[in-house]
Amino acid sequence: MMSTTSVIEGRPVREYLGVVTGEVIVGANIFKDFFAGIRDIVGGRSSSYENTLRDARKTALEELSAEARSLGADAVIGIDLDYEVIGKGGSMLMVSASGTAVKLG
Numbered sequence: 001m002m003s004t005t006s007v008i009e010g011r012p013v014r015e016y017l018g019v020v021t022g023e024v025i026v027g028a029n030i031f032k033d034f035f036a037g038i039r040d041i042v043g044g045r046s047s048s049y050e051n052t053l054r055d056a057r058k059t060a061l062e063e064l065s066a067e068a069r070s071l072g073a074d075a076v077i078g079i080d081l082d083y084e085v086i087g088k089g090g091s092m093l094m095v096s097a098s099g100t101a102v103k104l105g
Contacts, residue, residue: 001075001104002065008075008104017071022063024056025086025094056095057081064097068075073101 001008036070060081067074086092 002061002079002099003075003077004074006078007021007082008077011071011075011104013102014105015054015070015103017073019098020067020071020073020076020101021096021098022060022065022066022067023094024060024063025092026052026056027087027092046065053093053095056093057097060095060097061076064099066103071101073105075101075102076100 001011007013062078064076064079077098079097082094082096082098083095084094086094
């Protein structure tokens with residue numbers, strides 16, 4: 001179970017196991033940048049960037065969940081997602097997920 005809230009309704013926290021994280025860094029593809037630039041000029045959404053962002057977020061949450069399972073957690077609460085543009089000229093995107101691994105009662 002994963003939640004952005006600090007509690008799981010009806011399931012009290014029995015034990016806090018610690019902070020868990022998942023991070024993904026993806027590079028921008030020159031062809032995606034080119035077509036996204038065209039789309040910015042004519043308007044519309046950039047589905048290639050949206051798909052990349054969705055995949056990066058999914059992978060970061062999967063890593064967070066795997067780390068929690070390795071600690072014997074039943075759930076991760078208080079999940080926070082952060083997005084940062086990094087690298088020379090903002091050429092890379094970092095998605096990080098963090099939360100608290102817990103055992104529920």
